[in-house]
Amino acid sequence: MLHFKVCLIGSFGVGKTSLVKRFVSSIYDDRYLTTVGVRVDRRELRAAGHDVTLVLWDLAGEDNFTGLSMKHLRGMSGYILVVDGTRRDSYLAALRLQGEVAAEHPDARFVLLANKSDLREDWEISPIELEGLSGEGWNVHATSAKTGDGVEEAFEQLAGTLVEAALSAAQTA
Amino acid sequence: MESHRPVTLLSVDDDPLSLELISHALEQPGLRILTCNSPLRALDIARDEHPQIVLLDLMMPGMSGLELLKQLVAMDPTVDVILLTAHYSTEAAVEAIQYGACDYLNKPLQVERLQERVGGLIAEWRRRNKVQRLDAESLEANQFQGIIGHSALMLEVFARLRRIGPHFQTALITGPTGTGKELVAQALHRLSPVASGPFVICNCAAIPENLVESELFGHLKGSFTGAISDKTGLFEAAHNGVLFLDELGELPLAAQAKLLRAIQQQEIQRIGATHVRKVNVRIVAATNRDLLADVERKAFREDLFFRLSMVEVKLPPLASRPDDIPLLIRHFIRQFSTRYGKEFEGLRRRAEALLVRYHWPGNVRDLENAIGYACMMAEPPWVDVNDLPSRIRTAEVQAPGSDTLLVTLDEIQRLHAQKVLAAVGGNKVKAAGVLGVSRATLYRLLSSGGTAASGEDGDHEQHDANG
Ligand SMILES: Nc1nc2c(ncn2[C@@H]2O[C@H](COP(=O)(O)OP(=O)(O)OP(=O)(O)O)[C@@H](O)[C@H]2O)c(=O)[nH]1
Ligand SMILES: Nc1ncnc2c1ncn2[C@@H]1O[C@H](COP(=O)(O)OP(=O)(O)O)[C@@H](O)[C@H]1O
Ligand SMILES: [Mg+2]
Ligand SMILES: [Mg+2]
Secondary structure, eight states: OOEEEEEEEOOOTHHHHHHHHHHHHHOOOOOOOOOOOOOEEEEEEEEEEEEEEEEEEOOOOOSSOOHHHHHHTEEEEEEEEEETTHHHHHHHHHHHHHHHHHOTTOEEEEEEEEGGGGGGGOOOOOHHHHHHHHHHHOOOOOOTTTTTTHHHHHHHHHHHHHHHHHHHHHOOO | GGGGGOOEEEEEEEEHHHHHHHHHHOOOTTTEEEEEEEEHHHHHHHHHHHSSEEEEESSOOSSSSHHHHHHHHOOTOOOOEEEEEEOOHHHHHHHHHHOOSSEEEEEEESSSHHHHHHHHHHHHHHHHHHHHHHHHHHHHHHTTTTTTTOHHHHHHHHHHHHHTTTTSEEEEEEEEEEEEEHHHHHHHHHSSTTSSSEEEEETTTTSGGGHHHHHHHEEESSSSSSSSEEEEEEHHHHHTTEEETTGGGGGHHHHHHHHHHHHHHEEOOOTTTTTTTEEEEEEEESSSSSHHHHHHHTTSSSHHHHHHHTEEEEOGGGGTTHHHHHHHHHHHHHHHHHTTTTOOEOOOOOHHHHHHHOOOOHHHHHHHHHHHHHHSOOOEEEEGGGGGGGGHTTTTGTTTTSOOOOOOOHHHHHHHHHHHHTTTTTTHHHHHHHHSSHHHHHHHHHHHHGOOOOSSSOOOOOOOOOO
């Protein structure tokens, strides 16, 4: 069994906790209870032909990282940047966060989730922008924690990437 | 007037047509627009004019827009820079954001989008300005003699102080520790006819028992071992003023008898003296103890208690007046900003929400310490959840033996539900109302995590079995 620590990163209220809940226990709740500190959950799944445990660290929402939250990222294999499609500021914050996190964790793999796809009429980011990121090599998924759309696929893809990275690291070692 | 202070926007582009288009599109009252077609000159202008918003063309001769962006942000981290790019490049957009741009727009400019983005920023700047002003006003308007508050409970206290101030001979201030008893004592002094007279503080808990009487009433040289010279007592020092007896409940019984006599007769006798001296002293006493209970178990003199409690001011615990917390936060943020030379705007909303929910066992003093700590830890301009002392951050997840960070949201919900239930005296209908959930949900919350709600009160609603 392969274990990976994966952090959820993004502005507050973008749906990090809801996505974890959806992925781990298939529940969705409309109420918003902001996360204080860190909440850790896990789920086992099969990815790239291997049994994998994702240990999911759901962090309090941040537009940029103070030293303290950086500490929570220590030892992570990957992270999930979450954006609320209906809030452009959360998208711009994610671009900023990606720079900060990648500087400290250059080997960590990540996916970007454009969440709240059930509200697509209200989105403030354009498909062109997301496609552009894909073109730059980012893994981008539209998700809805509410309906479950795209959630499973997104987590699975990250898990697959993590497995591949771990295996190739083992080979070169 | 402050509200009309214009917002300044600087537009930098080597193409004069583009500058003209932007000026034209954005022209509006309250917005000062500066234009500049050279990146090097743009830095000078920014330094002199402090624009809040900068529109920056990415491609210019001399210096790249990104380079200029970096320098602008280094010079003034609060500036909002929107980058204009000739054709959309994701890489450039991402880079711009990571260097501190607040957004980017593509050329050819869509006037509507430009107006919308800039309009949003202007509104934001105006809002910040206004909030600051309102803050100032509301702090002035919501305090009485330096005591901050606008909750119904505190307004009642203020009204009482206003009435008592000019007339009291003795007053008793009661309330848990850290609720502002000393502030109230000072206020009573200022409101009294002897405001220009002395305000003398005696902390009854801090004086060794055998020295209490000598402190209060003074002594003559040689009247007891260690009395090497004559000493004036605090009563005499407070002549024609106010004597504040803090922690009165700690006063030994023997001293209580003499205190009562001094209050009633308005005269004191130094230890070792044969004659009495007349004094004119108003007494404000404070205690966080339940004096009546002390009277019942004979630890406090009944006659002194009744004499003092004729005029009583009760200070409510902070947790019973959460509306005061945001005001107090602002007050302390301001105080510590000055003290530490850091310019804070305030608390992030979720940090404030956390403080409003906290149960504040040490009341306002506790809040003051928490803000002081946070202001020391935080980078201006904002204090966030992570800057708060950990005992407050994790207050809701304090399950014995559990690692407070690694607790599920369900666990936090359960503990919070329990706390609310306890706070409303076990009334589940009320607790559900406070929590904003149905009773069924409340039961589910309480029973999750293994500790089933016990002692059912005959409700018909079902609650989930554990497991
Ligand atoms: N419509 C819709 N709402 C969502 C979705 N995901 C989350 N929400 C709602 O958005 C709000 C915030 O969700 P959370 O999951 O608590 O957000 P968070 O990122 O964990 O927030 P912080 O813990 O404060 O950083 C809640 O009211 C959710 O119900 C979604 O996919 N669609
Ligand atoms: N309503 C209030 N407004 C402003 N500051 C307050 C208020 N209540 C208490 N404080 C501050 O909190 C701290 C504790 O107050 P204090 O009067 O010493 O409490 P007590 O004597 O009841 O223990 C002091 O620094 C005081 O200035
Ligand atoms: Mg959360
Ligand atoms: Mg005190």
